[in-house]
Amino acid sequence: SAFVYLNGEGHEKPTIDEFIESGVSLCYGIIQLILSILPPAVTTVLNAIGFKIDKLEGLQLLWDVVNERNIFSGLSLGSLVIYYHGPFKFIDNNFDIPIEDKKIRHLIHPGKLLDNQILKATCVFPESSLWVLQEGIILSSEGQLKKALDVIGRKPINSIQMLQIKAQIVFCRALLYCFSFEFEKAAADFLYLL
Numbered sequence: 203s204a205f206v207y208l209n210g211e212g213h214e215k216p217t218i219d220e221f222i223e224s225g226v227s228l229c230y231g232i233i234q235l236i237l238s239i240l241p242p243a244v245t246t247v248l249n250a251i252g253f254k255i256d257k258l259e260g261l262q263l264l265w266d267v268v269n270e271r272n273i274f275s276g277l278s279l280g281s282l283v284i285y286y287h288g289p290f291k292f293i294d295n296n297f298d299i300p301i302e303d304k305k306i307r308h309l310i311h312p313g314k315l316l317d318n319q320i321l322k323a324t325c326v327f328p329e330s331s332l333w334v335l336q337e338g339i340i341l342s343s344e345g346q347l348k349k350a351l352d353v354i355g356r357k358p359i360n361s362i363q364m365l366q367i368k369a370q371i372v373f374c375r376a377l378l379y380c381f382s383f384e385f386e387k388a389a390a391d392f393l394y395l396l
Contacts, residue, residue: 224274227263232281234260261285261309268319276327279319283336286316331357331367338374347382351375369395 237248238257245255267278317340324333334357341350354375362368376391 220270221272221274224267224270224272224278228267228274228278228281231260231263231267231278235264235281235285258306258309265309276323279323280332282312282316283320286312287339329357331362331364331371335367335371335374338371338378342374342378342381347378351378351382354378 234256237245237253237255238260248255261282264278264282267274268282269275270278320333320336320340323330324337327333334353338350338354341347341353354371357371359368359372362371372391372395376388376395379385379388379391
């Protein structure tokens with residue numbers, strides 16, 4: 203009937219309250235983040251009718267939910283991965299805005315924080331293909347192609363039930379084979395995708 207929060211608050215809350223709070227924070231954080239990406243003309247209209255759009259608030263809510271231990275934690279981490287590996291990747295990784303406030307700084311440039319959360323998710327859910335894929339992407343972005351191939355290859359492709367994840371893993375593995383000059387294996391993966 204009680205759940206100890208994992209985010210360091212040090213107090214107990216009823217499980218139902220914890221689920222409601224993390225669910226609301228997840229949904230509101232995603233809404234804030236998506237609306238902040240829209241063109242300024244749309245956001246101006248939303249601001250005019252009283253809906254204040256704040257990207258940093260949305261990101262903070264999603265980071266808060268990542269520390270919970272329920273389904274919303276995984277959804278929040280997935281949303282952050284999509285954001286930081288999606289629209290955020292259009293910005294140069296080395297581009298750094300000088301921000302004194304450390305709380306805001308980690309929202310704009312999470313650095314190793316996102317990678318550590320993905321590795322934590324991989325340890326907690328070792329059978330989850332999504333987190334295995336993300337761990338492989340982290341290793342490949344660091345130039346560790348052999349380790350990335352080992353991580354992605356530790357789960358047999360035929361055992362993955364979700365076709366979208368299976369396709370992403372095979373595509374990522376094919377690219378890693380190309381970058382490792384293993385063109386025959388890469389060709390086999392590309393043919394598999396066809």
